[in-house]
Amino acid sequence: MTSFTKSVAKPRKSVGARRNPEAEAAVLAAARDLVSEKGYTGFSVEEVARRAGSGKTTIYRWYPTRADLFIAIYTAERHASVPVPDTGDLLDDLEQYTISLWRFWASHPAGAALKSLIAEAQGTTEALEALRHRFLPARTADVRQMLKKGAKRGQIREEDVDDKVSLWVGLSWLKLLVNELDQESSVRRLMAQIAGIRSTG
Structure with missing residues (x-):
């Protein structure tokens, strides 16, 4: 499991509707860490975006709800x-x-x-x-x-x-x-x- 770090990742470039594999991997790693620490009730797309250095709009485009991100x-x-x-x-x-x-x-x-x-x-x-x-x-x-x-x-x-x-x-x-x-x-x-x-x- 990816280790958690408190530092905020540098923003990654968006590639529009296409998924940047590096950016998506960072999002999923941040989401895994957040679930491990706070469970589903403390799980938020905003915090995942902050940790992954990704835009909230990008994550919502890939995963329309936090349930979709958790399912991934x-x-x-x-x-x-x-x-x-x-x-x-x-x-x-x-x-x-x-x-x-x-x-x-x-x-x-x-x-x-x-x-x-x-x-x-x-x-x-x-x-x-x-x-x-x-x-x-x-x-x-x-x-x-x-x-x-x-x-x-x-x-x-x-x-x-x-x-x-x-x-x-x-x-x-x-x-x-x-x-x-x-x-x-x-x-x-x-x-x-x-x-x-x-x-x-």
């Missing part, structure tokens, strides 16, 4: 920390993936920040739209793909994939919100119930 850093951090298994067995894939994700949520500031985003989405339209339309579709793609592969192998029915994704999200977010991410011994049994597959573990 959450996605990068989660992608690096949570591998997507492909064991050839749906239940094994779901178990390994879910345990990795729960460990990421429990150990990384992004986990606590996600709880705050979920909470904010209950009160603001912008956060709800970001969570529903930009966070969930992308962040459930891995589970959906695992389930679709399981359907091709005949382990589940393809028409049940959407419902099973919803069940998986509901269970995982419940564990996140009530701080039960350490209950790894129950994951295989719960995944078997969601998938409708008899567990032999």
Whole structure:
């Protein structure tokens, strides 16, 4: 994780609608540090801009809301920390993936920040739209793909994939919100119930 420095970065040149990779990297690094220090409730585009030496208008052009900016850093951090298994067995894939994700949520500031985003989405339209339309579709793609592969192998029915994704999200977010991410011994049994597959573990 990028170390935090209190000095303000020198302003970087804007390249209009195109994203300058150096400037965007600085913005995301500053955003990661800010989330680590203050969580989602203390997270602001203004402070990210100050730390990154970037203009607020540039950041808002790239990320229309602070929820969008958080989703960008959450996605990068989660992608690096949570591998997507492909064991050839749906239940094994779901178990390994879910345990990795729960460990990421429990150990990384992004986990606590996600709880705050979920909470904010209950009160603001912008956060709800970001969570529903930009966070969930992308962040459930891995589970959906695992389930679709399981359907091709005949382990589940393809028409049940959407419902099973919803069940998986509901269970995982419940564990996140009530701080039960350490209950790894129950994951295989719960995944078997969601998938409708008899567990032999």
